[in-house]
Amino acid sequence: MKSVTSRDNPFYKELKSLAASSQARRKAGRTLLDGVHLCQSWLALRGAPAHCVVSEGALRNPEVAEIVARCESLHAHVTGLPDALFGVLSQVEHGVNLLFLVETPAPRQPQSMTVSSVLLDGVQDPGNVxxxxxxxxxxxxTQVFCSAGTAFCWSPKVLRAAMGxxxxLEIFENVELGALIDRSGIAVLAMSGHARRKLYEVDLRAPVAWLLGHEGQGVADDLMGRATHQVVIPHAGQVESxxxxxAAAxxxxxxxxxxxx
Amino acid sequence: MKSVTSRDNPFYKELKSLAASSQARRKAGRTLLDGVHLCQSWLALRGAPAHCVVSEGALRNPEVAEIVARCESLHAHVTGLPDALFGVLSQVEHGVNLLFLVETPAPRQPQSMTVSSVLLDGVQDPGNVxxxxxxxxxxxxTQVFCSAGTAFCWSPKVLRAAMGxxxxLEIFENVELGALIDRSGIAVLAMSGHARRKLYEVDLRAPVAWLLGHEGQGVADDLMGRATHQVVIPHAGQVESxxxxxAAAxxxxxxxxxxxx
Structure with missing residues (x-):
């Protein structure tokens, strides 16, 4: 394990920038995973991180020590930071001061949809995404396609809410959803509170693409028109949406x- | 409409306190509803607020002007504030500077559950609640029963997420869920990732009570044991919860x- 003790260390500065800014994450094509659960999930599903960063105090936590040992056995870089330096890197209150720096997965977008998928059109709230x-x-x-107006999937809040x-998933961002829908090999179901066709009347045994829209405005009109069906979840009671x-669940x-x- | 222009005005101080603190809302038995949608919903479903508070700038918004006129026709108090004074009262960024002050509804808790209900055992996150x-x-x-450890339902974040x-609903807080379950007139279904009985195997045509637990720990063991059934939503794929x-939806x-x- 290396140790970094200076705030002027270039690697520490990179971490600070990735911690604070989605723009920096996009630009670098790298992201930070914060906390034991996300790091354990990454190890289990994707293997070694590019870098494991841990505060000195956190090493006393047996779960953290085990993750660090696993990283070292996989020949990943491990860097220790004084607790005071680690503090600004984490958005998790009372967190355990463990981060993975990883290359943001950038799967190649398929030509058309052939398996059940999710299309997000301008979903704004990171917790919702x-x-x-x-x-x-x-x-x-297994596949999620996001329009340019959807919350950045690799931001801390989205990562935290998605729990690994x-x-x-294969996540594709900045996708032109209109073109994707037009060449879809499967039915595209646009969810809308105003649709007539009820969810339970649609045969969902074949793969479908679920098109979900902005929290306030819903799916954009031009996408709504391109979908195979517009579908509503039937309600009972006075709350209308x-x-x-x-709704996605x-x-x-x-x-x-x-x-x- | 009255006008308040001093930060030392007692009513303004009360508003500031209710805006900043759930404790103050609990103690006063009063709460603030922030923004056009919540205020419109209250008017439609509950009638006049105790007090309508609006910033001077917001009166130029036709929706706000209509709500204010409706409050005046219902003989509710209406108070105008300079925009600068209103600012600290609202948690909504770029909001419209309209608030209702209302008596927090305090429905009388029924002796036992007879209609479909929700039981929240320590659900922490206001957005989730x-x-x-x-x-x-x-x-x-129509009925929701919350344990003492559940997020305060009349906080700004819970109100905003619930959209009216x-x-x-009839919302009961600080409820002893164990006693409520023991004298329940209907089946109580505790949701658990570890249960064997699948949601789709349970006959849900009669009223049931849905028991949902803390984001991390789930339903407490003692409540789990008192429920009629423990039920799982079957999953496919590697994400386990x-x-x-x-899950509630x-x-x-x-x-x-x-x-x-």
């Missing part, structure tokens, strides 16, 4: 139910 | 589906 990724991963969906689902992440698990999970 | 309330309201559920669902609000809408909505 993270919850949708988590539900997708739990429902066995990122690492079982669901949170987009709640209802859809993904209705598909799983129909497929006889 | 709000999303659960919203989904419950949309699914036609509070006003169609859902966000609690996503799946449950509530599976019940609605079985009831033939």
């Amino acid at each position: 993270g919850s949708i990724l988590r539900s997708a991963g739990a429902a066995g969906i 689902a990122h690492f079982v 669901l949170n987009v992440a709640a 209802v859809c993904f698990f209705e598909q799983l139910r129909q497929r006889g999970a | 709000g999303s659960i309330l919203r989904s419950a309201g949309a699914a036609g559920i 669902a509070h006003f169609v 859902l966000n609690v609000a996503a 799946v449950c509530f809408f599976e019940q609605l589906r079985q009831r033939g909505a």
Whole structure:
């Protein structure tokens, strides 16, 4: 393990920049995974990180010590920081002061959709995007396509909310959803509170693409028009709409139910 | 409309205190509703607020002007504030500077559960609690019982996430869930990732109580043991658990589906 003790160390400065700014993460093509759960998930699903960063105090935590040992056995770089230097790197209050620096996965976008997928059109809230990724991963969906206006998937809040689902998914960002829908090999179901076709009337046993929109405005009109069907989750009661992440979960698990999970 | 221009005005100080502190809201039995949507919902579902508070600039917004006029026609107090004074009262960035002060609804807790209900055992995140309330309201559920460790339902974040669902629900806080479960007139279904009984195997056409637990630890063991059934949402894929609000939505809408909505 190396030790960094100066705030002027270039690697420490890189970490600080990646911790504070999604722009820096996008530009560098690298991201930080914060905390034991995300780091354990990465190790289990993707192997060694580019770099493991740990505060001196955190090494006394047996879970952290085990992760660090695993990283060393995989020949990953490990760097220790004084607790005071680590503090500004983490957004997790009372966190354990463990980070992985990883190359942001950049899977090659397929020409067309052939497996059940999620399309996010301008979903803004990082907590919603993270919850949708988590539900997708739990429902066995493997591909997620995001428009340019959707929250950056590799930001700390999205990563935290998705609880490691990122690492079982192929996530494509800045996607032209209109073109993707036009050449889709599977049905595209646009979720809308105003649609007439009810979710439970749609045969979901074949792969489908779920198109979900902005928290306030919903799916953009031009995308709505290109979808195979517009679909509503039937409601009872005076509340007329669901949170987009709640709606996503209802859809993904209705598909799983129909497929006889 | 009255005008308040001094930071030392007692009513303004009360507003500041209610805006900043859940403790103050609990103690006063009063809460603030922030923004056009919540205020419109309150007017539609509960009638006049105790007090309508608006910034001078916001009166130029036609939606706000209409709400203010409606409050005046209902003989509610209306107070105007300079924009600078209003600023600290709202947690909504780029909001419209409209607040209702209302008496926090305090419905009398029924002796036992007889209609479909939600039981929240230590759900911590205000966004999750709000999303659960919203989904419950949309699914036609009318009663929500919260343990003392659950996020305060009348906090700004929970109110914002629930989008007015509070006003169609009866919300009971600081409830001894164990005693409530023991005298329940309906089946209590404890959601657990470790249960064997699958959600889709349970007959949900009769009223049930959904018991949902803490984001990390789930439902407490003693409550789990008192429930009628422990139930799992079947998964596919490597992600093993859902966000609690996503799980709640799946449950509530599976019940609605079985009831033939």
